[in-house]
Amino acid sequence: MRRHLPLNALRAFEASARLLSFTRAGMELRVTQTAISHQVKQLEDLLGASLFRRLPRGLVLTDEGLALLPVLSDTFDRIGAAIDRIEAKGTREVVTVGCVTTFATGWLLQRIDRFKRAHPYIDLRLLTNNNRVDIAGDGLDLALRFGDGSWHGTEAIHLLSAPLSPVCCPDAAARLRKPSDLAQEFLLRSYRAEEWPLWFAVAGAPCPKIQGPIFDSSVGMAEAAARGVGVGLVPIAMFANELTSGRLVRPFAAEVPAGSYWLTWLKSREVTPGMRAFRDWLLDTLRAEVNESEKSASAPRPRAKAKRKLVKSAPNKRRR
The missing domain is CATH 3.40.190.10 (Periplasmic binding protein-like II)
Incomplete structure (x- = not known):
């Protein structure tokens, strides 16, 4: 037998679970924190299961709450999208x-x-x-x-x-002749610590100790490299414009697959x-x-016409 659960209680739970706070859920839904807490408790009683562990510093979802949240979030999103389409006359x-x-x-x-x-x-x-x-x-x-x-x-x-390859500013590139020269540079890194060691292995050079700052985005790393902070290891395909303009330089062709x-x-x-x-x-x-x-890479390049070298013949001299 299908249960009829109150919509307000389901909405209160979804907002609380997403924000992990009865107070912030109340602010979003424009009701009091007490009302949210009461509606969630009502839902738990109807389901016969706890959806949250209530801690002094906040809320933690139980396994039952974790299972219910994505279903409700998806449902409410779809309802909202349907309403948006109706309000826009379905266009x-x-x-x-x-x-x-x-x-x-x-x-x-x-x-x-x-x-x-x-x-x-x-x-x-x-x-x-x-x-x-x-x-x-x-x-x-x-x-x-x-x-x-x-x-x-x-x-x-x-x-x-998106294979990774080093990039740097033109001044730094001028100092780099071989991969081992990178040991003298400031190497910028991501939160994936294995990337530089993997690249050095592919490049056939020992990996130095890497102590550069950690970036959570290749965009920030590439910007730091362009400003001369150090050498970054980035998905090279995403920085074609910077490489074409010369703001970034790719000192070595070696690249490592990372994802x-x-x-x-x-x-x-x-x-x-x-x-x-x-x-x-x-x-x-x-x-x-x-x-x-692929078409551009496979297209035959037109041959350059060989220039004929015109050589004036020296006049014959009589032997004496």
């Missing part, structure tokens, strides 16, 4: 996309106007992050992430491989027309660019 759909900052600045933002022109009925909302994302908790329809494609409870489509960019969404999430449109546009755009790149 628009909101699609919220979370995107790791490096991919946003290095690829997506340069092409997003094409998507808007092709799909004017979709209201795209882009939220950037440092690759630590909670699709359900952040209210995302889709998430563009960096990694190996293995995220629990999600579908993942491979987009683009790829993926498009992900919750397996429990029904794919809407707007989500499908963004997914298909993304894949079609990447596929077209890869094909164009």
Whole structure:
């Protein structure tokens, strides 16, 4: 027999679980903290299970609460999206996309106007992050992430491989002749400590002790490298503009595979027309660019015409 649970109690739990605070949930829903606490307790009594552990310094979700939160968050998001479409007379759909900052600045933002022109009925909302994302908790329809494609409870489509290679400012590049010269430079690093040792192994040089600052984004690391702070190890494909302009220099060709960019969404999430449109546009755009790149690489280059060297013959001299 299906239970009829009060909508207000479900909404109170979802906000409290997302914010881990009855007080902040009350502020969001414009009711008192006491009302939120009472509604959550009512829901727990009806379910016969505790959804929170109430601690002196805040709330912690129980296993039951962790199981319920993504389902409710997804449901309320879908209700909100349906209401938005109704209010817009069914002509628009909101699609919220979370995107790791490096991919946003290095690829997506340069092409997003094409998507808007092709799909004017979709209201795209882009939220950037440092690759630590909670699709359900952040209210995302889709998430563009960096990694190996293995995220629990999600579908993942491979987009683009992103090998790492060192970059630096032109002055630093002038000092670098071989990979071992990097031992004399300030090496910038990410929170993935294994990246520099892996690169030095590929480059065939011993890895020095690395003590540079740690960055949570390749964008910040590349900016520091361009300003002469040190040498960064970044996904080289995302910094084509900086390399073309000469603001960044790639001193060595060696690169190390560290992960790829993926498009992900919750397996429990029904794919809407707007989500499908963004997914298909993304894949079609990447596929077209890869094909164009391969075509350019395989096209025969015109041969330069050999210049005939005209040599004036010296007049014959009589032998004496």
